[in-house]
Amino acid sequence: MPFTDILAQDHVIDHFKKAIKADHLSHAYIFTGQEGVGKALFAKEFAKALNCKNNEKDACNSCLNCIRIEKESHPDISWTDREEKAKFIKIEDIRNLQDSARLSPLESDYKIYIIKEADRMNEEASNCLLKTLEEPSPNTIIILIANSITSIKDTIRSRCQIIRFHPIPIHIIVNQLKDKSDADNNKIGWISRFSNGSLGNALHLLDDNHYEINNEIVTRMTEPDMDNLVFAEEVIDSYLSAGDSLEEKRQILKSILHCILQLYRDLLIVKVMNGHDVQQEKMSLFNAGHEDTLQKHANYLTREQIMYVIDEILESIKYIDFNLNINLLVENIITTITVLNSKAR
Ligand SMILES: [Zn+2]
Numbered sequence: 001m002p003f004t005d006i007l008a009q010d011h012v013i014d015h016f017k018k019a020i021k022a023d024h025l026s027h028a029y030i031f032t033g034q035e036g037v038g039k040a041l042f043a044k045e046f047a048k049a050l051n052c053k054n055n056e057k058d059a060c061n062s063c064l065n066c067i068r069i070e071k072e073s074h075p076d077i078s079w080t081d082r083e084e085k086a087k088f089i090k091i092e093d094i095r096n097l098q099d100s101a102r103l104s105p106l107e108s109d110y111k112i113y114i115i116k117e118a119d120r121m122n123e124e125a126s127n128c129l130l131k132t133l134e135e136p137s138p139n140t141i142i143i144l145i146a147n148s149i150t151s152i153k154d155t156i157r158s159r160c161q162i163i164r165f166h167p168i169p170i171h172i173i174v175n176q177l178k179d180k181s182d183a184d185n186n187k188i189g190w191i192s193r194f195s196n197g198s199l200g201n202a203l204h205l206l207d208d209n210h211y212e213i214n215n216e217i218v219t220r221m222t223e224p225d226m227d228n229l230v231f232a233e234e235v236i237d238s239y240l241s242a243g244d245s246l247e248e249k250r251q252i253l254k255s256i257l258h259c260i261l262q263l264y265r266d267l268l269i270v271k272v273m274n275g276h277d278v279q280q281e282k283m284s285l286f287n288a289g290h291e292d293t294l295q296k297h298a299n300y301l302t303r304e305q306i307m308y309v310i311d312e313i314l315e316s317i318k319y320i321d322f323n324l325n326i327n328l329l330v331e332n333i334i335t336t337i338t339v340l341n342s343k344a345r
Contacts, residue, residue, distance in 0.1 A: 006038050006045060007176070007199065008168045015163065016046060020057050025050075026161040027136035030118070032149045033165030036200020039145045042165070043114045044069060046143075047077045051108040065108065076108045081116040085245065089117065094125040098132045101140050111140045118144035119151035126153045133159040167197020177202060186289040187211050193286055194262075214259045218290050221263060222297040250320050257320075261313045262286040268306045270298040 006013060019025050031039040048059030048066045051074070059066050068074035080097060082089045097113050105111040115121075121129065133142065133156060144160060146152055173192040176199055177183065183191075183206065190211050195202035205211065220231050240249055266285045287294065298306075 006042050008172050009038055009042065009165055012042060012163055012165060016049075017057060020049065025141060027140060028133050028142040028144070028160040030144045030146060030149060030152065030157065030160045030162045031165060032146050032162060034167060034196070034198055035147050036195070036198030036202070036204075037165045037168055038199070039165050040114070040116055043112075043143045043145060044072075047074075047110075047112045047114070050110045050112070050141075051076070074108070076105045076111045078111075078113050079116065080113065082120050088120050088122045089115070089125055091122070091125045091128065094121070094128045097142075098128055101132050101137055101142070104137075105139055109139060111137075113140070113142045114145065115143070116145045117147075119146040119148050121152075126156060130155055130159070168199050169197075173197075173199055173202045177206060181206055189288055190214065190286070193284075194258075210255070213256075214262075214287070215290075217256070217259045218263055218287050218293065221260065222293050253320055254317055257313055257317050261310065261317070264306055264310045264313065266290075266294050267298045267301065268303065268310065270294045271301065271303050271306060 031043060033039060045059055048061070048069045049055070049057060051065045051069065052059050053063035053065055054060035059069075061067075061070070065074060069077050072079055078097065078100065080089060080093045094115075097115075101111065101113060103111075115129075129142075130153070142160075144152065144156070149157065149162065170192050173195060174188055177188045177191060180203070181188070191202050191205045194210070194214075195205055240252065263286075266287050269285060270291075285291065285294070
């Protein structure tokens with residue numbers, strides 16, 4: 001894949017095409033933007049473009065350099081990543097990078113160091129990296145990849161050129177999912193909206209049963225006689241037992257709450273539309289395909305009740321990050337949902 005084929009990041013591609021042409025590359029970059037928008041993919045394609053034996057400004061994907069960079073086995077292109085379940089990138093990995101960056105490239109014109117999850121470096125690792133950035137070696141490029149730039153030390157940030165990656169537009173995600181799966185349009189549409197501009201997330205959602213869980217949430221939460229307490233316990237318990245770390249459990253709870261939030265957002269749209277055809281008015285429902293159910297349920301609720309529920313869910317989502325006792329958190333959320341639904345009836 002030529003690096004000019006990276007999706008929806010034309011501003012980044014233009015920037016690097018010009019920089020390569022003018023031989024005006026920075027010695028350090030931070031690639032920032034949400035997960036799953038192509039930052040690491042771009043770093044790899046950029047490394048190929050700089051080292052390709054056949055092309056001057058792009059990858060050929062067939063020369064030895066392109067092939068080895070693709071396989072992450074090129075001696076001059078180094079990848080650093082946090083180990084699974086480790087809280088931070090290992091300090092030894094940054095020290096190795098520091099030692100290696102002093103040496104000249106072995107085979108290519110450039111040595112490139114790509115640090116994934118660079119927002120997960122502790123103080124010691126950050127300081128070690130800072131020393132390398134303060135004394136850049138010629139023909140060495142360091143690329144820090146980070147979802148959020150705020151966790152990277154100011155002193156590091158100020159020594160790097162910051163490249164911001166944008167969320168991927170929904171129609172591009174839809175097309176990609178259609179190419180890669182035979183899922184029906186409702187599922188593809190839902191995943192594209194839920195992935196929030198991240199193709200990586202969308203592809204991940206395609207593989208798990210999130211869409212089906214969401215449908216169950218919509219169906220059961222709009223049943224006239226549902227027992228919210230039983231339902232919430234069921235869903236949350238099953239998700240809690242699936243996650244390994246506290247962080248995973250939090251993410252799982254958040255995604256359940258986001259499903260419920262989107263359901264109430266849809267109910268609000270239907271309520272505001274007041275019987276007008278939502279599709280005809282080109283209003284985009286998150287849960288397209290459930291129009292009749294949504295319309296029926298919206299009839300039970302006032303606009304104020306729906307907005308109250310939305311506020312409460314938003315509060316709960318915020319609360320997840322501050323609560324260390326996950327059991328207490330689950331009980332609180334279950335109670336919140338139950339109280340809200342009984343108020344809404
Ligand atoms: Zn090549």
